[in-house]
Amino acid sequence: MLAPWACDARRSRGRRHPEPTAWDRDEHQRDRDRIVHSTAFRRLVYKTQVFLNHEGDLFRTRLTHSLEVAQLARTMARSLGLNEDLTEAIALGHDLGHTPFGHAGQDALHACMADHGGFEHNLQSLRVVDRLEQRYASFDGLNLSFEAREGLLKHCSRRDAEWLEAEEPGGVGRRFLDGTRPALEAQLCDLADTIAYNAHDIDDGVRSGLLTLDDLQALAPIARLQAEVLARHPQLGGRRLLSELLRRLLSDQVHDLVAATAARLAEHRPDSPDAVRALPRLVGFSAPMAEETATIKRWLFAWLYRHPQVTRTTDIARRVLRELFEAYQAAPQEMPAEHARREDRARAVADYIAGMTDRYAGREHARLTGRDLFAELAASQPAPGQTLLDL
Numbered sequence: 001m002l003a004p005w006a007c008d009a010r011r012s013r014g015r016r017h018p019e020p021t022a023w024d025r026d027e028h029q030r031d032r033d034r035i036v037h038s039t040a041f042r043r044l045v046y047k048t049q050v051f052l053n054h055e056g057d058l059f060r061t062r063l064t065h066s067l068e069v070a071q072l073a074r075t076m077a078r079s080l081g082l083n084e085d086l087t088e089a090i091a092l093g094h095d096l097g098h099t100p101f102g103h104a105g106q107d108a109l110h111a112c113m114a115d116h117g118g119f120e121h122n123l124q125s126l127r128v129v130d131r132l133e134q135r136y137a138s139f140d141g142l143n144l145s146f147e148a149r150e151g152l153l154k155h156c157s158r159r160d161a162e163w164l165e166a167e168e169p170g171g172v173g174r175r176f177l178d179g180t181r182p183a184l185e186a187q188l189c190d191l192a193d194t195i196a197y198n199a200h201d202i203d204d205g206v207r208s209g210l211l212t213l214d215d216l217q218a219l220a221p222i223a224r225l226q227a228e229v230l231a232r233h234p235q236l237g238g239r240r241l242l243s244e245l246l247r248r249l250l251s252d253q254v255h256d257l258v259a260a261t262a263a264r265l266a267e268h269r270p271d272s273p274d275a276v277r278a279l280p281r282l283v284g285f286s287a288p289m290a291e292e293t294a295t296i297k298r299w300l301f302a303w304l305y306r307h308p309q310v311t312r313t314t315d316i317a318r319r320v321l322r323e324l325f326e327a328y329q330a331a332p333q334e335m336p337a338e339h340a341r342r343e344d345r346a347r348a349v350a351d352y353i354a355g356m357t358d359r360y361a362g363r364e365h366a367r368l369t370g371r372d373l374f375a376e377l378a379a380s381q382p383a384p385g386q387t388l389l390d391l
Contacts, residue, residue: 016143049197198296221296
């Protein structure tokens with residue numbers, strides 16, 4: 001049962017290439033299924049979240065992160081009467097355009113493309129589903145619904161929005177020009193992404209040994225939750241204590257977001273998805289939880305994402321992508337023919353590199369340059385000590 005403000009597949013704004021309806025699935029179920037069966041989705045299993053794929057078997061990848069976002073988003077969508085299938089499709093597809101090596105890879109590719117329109121992973125996700133996937137006889141891309149495509153495009157510069165609007169008047173770029181909001185399902189996935197990576201990056205940081213449970217006491221919400229847990233389970237420690245803390249952290253954020261969003265919906269009472277677009281952003285935390293979430297994010301930037309061991313690896317990742325870009329620019333025949341023969345060479349190179357997994361990018365770099373930079377880095381670092389990974 002959908003609330004009046006939810007997207008109804010029967011009233012979808014449709015696909016760029018008209019298709020007959022399916023007898024067994026609605027439009028947003030088809031969106032989700034097309035994403036799950038895409039090549040770009042499978043590649044996410046070997047793309048970095050924080051730690052490179054070869055650094056450990058249990059760290060999050062873009063695939064496991066996307067699954068966790070989808071679980072959180074779908075749970076909240078049900079509580080708010082939103083379209084669960086559309087929510088799941090957006091969550092599963094939100095990172096399809098991410099480069100290998102996470103944000104370091106995106107930064108490197110953006111710098112390489114500075115004279116060619118730049119690179120942004122949200123826009124690249126749209127390119128993947130609109131153009132780059134090659135699965136259908138009648139059209140390029142996955143031909144997703146407008147609502148799913150809109151949800152994938154979380155951020156967009158005015159320049160890119162104007163380009164999108166010229167190509168597709170009234171399409172997914174329009175809201176960035178007229179200041180309107182996306183559907184609630186898209187708003188929800190944006191924050192489900194934040195909830196997931198805040199908690200799970202803490203988990204991976206401790207698992208890696210770069211963070212400790214003692215370090216986490218600097219975070220007021222974690223310190224508060226730990227006091228609550230140990231009051232009931234005074235002997236709890238190690239992996240179980242961390243898991244209990246993060247479970248409660250996730251629950252607190254989810255419950256706060258649902259309650260705060262429900263209050264805003266009750267205040268504004270939108271009677272349709274179109275009414276949502278003209279209102280202030282409705283999906284969000286309460287003010288105290290928003291500040292708490294921002295504090296966690298700032299702390300992770302300072303203590304994990306900029307940790308010397310992480311930055312040593314990301315510096316290598318940037319160099320690998322930069323040198324790959326230069327190599328393919330100079331010798332496009334080193335790419336597959338469908339990329340090598342394109343006239344827009346720089347964008348073809350960016351599309352090819354963005355689609356790579358971490359390990360394929362590393363192998364290609366070693367093939368083209370004769371150096372395995374990640375193997376050299378690993379050989380230069382001391383063996384790690386015991387962490388919660390070993391407990």
